[in-house]
Every structure is written in C-alpha cells, then in structure tokens.
Amino acid sequence: MAFITESQLRALLPQGLPNPFRLSGGDRLTPAARDFLRDRGIPVTEAPVVSSSGEARRHKPEADIPVGVSNRHIHLSEEHVRLLFGQGHTLMPMKALSQRGQFAAHETVSLAGPKGMIKNVRVLGPSRGETQVEITRTDGFLLGIQPPLRLSGDHADTPGIALYGPKGLVVIESGVIVAKAHIHMSPADAARYGVTHGDRVSVQTHGQRPLTFGEVAIRVHADFSLDFHIDTDEANAAFLQQGDYVSISAGGSDAAWAKG
Template structure:
C-alpha cells in the first residue's frame, strides 16, 4: 500500500471564543489555501506565540474553528519556545502546557493546548475497509531515498470526512528527506490477534471492524 505524504508545519487551531479575543468582535477566518483533508484550510490569519524563553511569529491559523484551541509544533519549535510539549493525538490536550498567544486585537494566556502531533494516517471509510485498517490501529511505514527509514507507531485515523494522507511534522520529514506529495509504503499492520505484514502492494483483507465507522473527535 502506497500512501501520499503531507508535511505539517507548525500551526494553531482556534475556538470561536479565542478567535474573537485575538482578532476582535465578529472575527471570522478567511481561507488562504485548501488543505489535503476535505473542508480544512489554511487561513490568512496568523498569530504570534510566546513561550517561557522564546517567541515564534506568524504561526498560521487553520480552519474551520474548533471547540478547543490547540497549538501543534515540532520538538525544534518547543526548544525555541523553552517548553516541553508532549506527543499527543490531536484533540487530546488534557494535561498539556500552555503559552501566550498574541493577535492583532488582543492576547490570551492558554492554560493548556500545546502538543507535538503524533504522526498519523488519514483513511476514508472505503480506504479503511479496502486495506483492513481500523481506527486507532498502529502502522509501520517505510520511506525511500538516501535517508530512507521506517516510521513505527503511526496511528490510523478513520472517518467518512477523511482522505488518504500520511501526516508528520517538519522534524520527522527532514530526518527522512520527505516532502509533501512523496509516497511511503505500509509494511506492517498491528492486528488484535498478532502481526500481519505487507509485502510491496499486497493487500491484507480482514473483516471490517466496528471501529472503522468511528469518527474521531476532531479533524486532524
């Protein structure tokens, strides 16, 4: 199975409440560029983020708005900000650190919400059924090229709103020499009853799990 790559640079998702604080009453996000996942976009709006020992300017806001604000950064960004950000799945922000977010009309002190996003693959329902993948399953992916390597513990995310795409951050992409639009190969699927392996593009067909229809809490 070959999967296209989407390299994810630092970005922030805002709640409507926090969007209003940062950009003023009646603020809305204005799409700048569509993203790989249907309905998701990079907005024209940007913010600055201030950590204990550093600041990063012009962090892109992604839309649409979400129930909770979440900043996704790389480990390199975390070092620049002077903080320890845990590796988490998107939307799982309990117990994570916060920082100061600065917009053109105001600023807010986040109490939590800073994460390094866990690498993951988006699957539509049809794609998940085709390849025998269930939501939350872990995959191993192999890259090609001079800096080829194997990414383990890649989480499968399954939703009717998703499109096949492997998301990883800039640190991980640079280590493997990957760029958006490249492809990686699935070489291993973890199943409840042991390990199943892929060889090239061989498809392992299993009965559809009830988990395949589960929609994650938020779009990654």
C-alpha cells in the same frame, strides 16, 4: 521490475482489465495507475516473491500513501478568534488543505513561551471547540516548553502558551502538543488496507534516507482523504517532502500491526 503506468492501463481498457489486477515479478504501479484502478473498483493483488531457497515471501508493500508535511500551526476556538482578531471576525480561507473542509487561513498569531517567541504561526480553519497549538519538538526548545507527543484533541497534562494577535492576547493553560504521526483514511481506504480507526501500523519511507515510522495511528472518517501526516522535524529526518509516497509495512512480520 517494471512500473505500470496509467497510460498502459488505459490501453488495456478495450480488451478488459483483469479484476483483481495481479502484479507479478516485482512490478509496481505508479500512483496515478493505482488511483486509476481504485476509481474503477479494481483491487490489486501481489504475487509472492520466491526466495533463492524456494520459500515464498511477501512483496515489499507499494508506496501509494501520499505524504502530508505539516508546519507549526494553531486551531482556534471561536472565542479565541474574537479575542485575538476582534469581535465578529471570521477566519478568511487562504488555501484549501488535503482534508475536506479544512483550510489554511490568512490569519497568523505569535506564540510566546518562557524562553522565546515564534511569529507568524498560521491559523487553520474552521474554528474548533477548543484551541490547540501544534509545534515541533525543535520549536519547543526555542519556546522553552516540552509538549508531549499526542493525537489531536488529547490535551491532558500538556503545557500552555501565550498567543498574540492583532487585537489581543490569550493565555491558554494547556493545548500545546507535538502531533503524533497518523494516517487519515476514508472507510473505503481502511477496508482496502485492512485496518480500522485506532489501529497502529508501521510506515516505511522509500527516499534518500529510508526510515520506518512505528506506532502510526490510523484515523478513519468519511470526510478524510488518504494522507500520511507528519511534522517538519519528521519530514526532514526522513528526507521527505509534501507529495512523496510511503507504504504501510509490517516489516516482514504481523507484529508491526497493533489494535487500539
């Protein structure tokens, strides 16, 4: 097996790159090389691997989906921004996030549950129509609540919590979740992977502790950038960190793919 780099692909440009670009013999592309081909609209195909019995089987999928590790955070409604930080306050961007238009704000709040408090929880912007708190299961034990595993925006039967800001206190009746692992994709990415919005897939990690994440939701939008979104509990369990790469895997069977 060999890794094909972006530099090698650039060296082939004068004589023309194969279209589609076919991988063989277990060769793999580096992430930069795959981006290089994708930017030029060149699809990648993989030759089947032949087992010792002579039977063709599928190649191991290439790890080309970047990992985004999300720490606990909160999305605030405009009303709650005013109540927590003062009338007329606007969230101040501190750092752009991987998804277009999203940012980590300078503002933080404290979360208070029946058993404990977590201070300096980062607010993400821009403000939303409804406040949502995303924590890990471990955070829930500390706070004394048991938020369910949910996709963003699904607040039915979720616990509430008290939010403390520099200018006030807000108690929400619901909206605390543990974010379900998902992959953000653009429509072009979705077409490349053969999935649609709402599909569920299995994701394989390839680090020190290889794990398979099941029931990973596909989220497709024109503004989305490719990103496998997990929380810190999940990242720690799989020995993953921001910027690592994973692959969509059917585990040798199409049964790992589900619609809806």
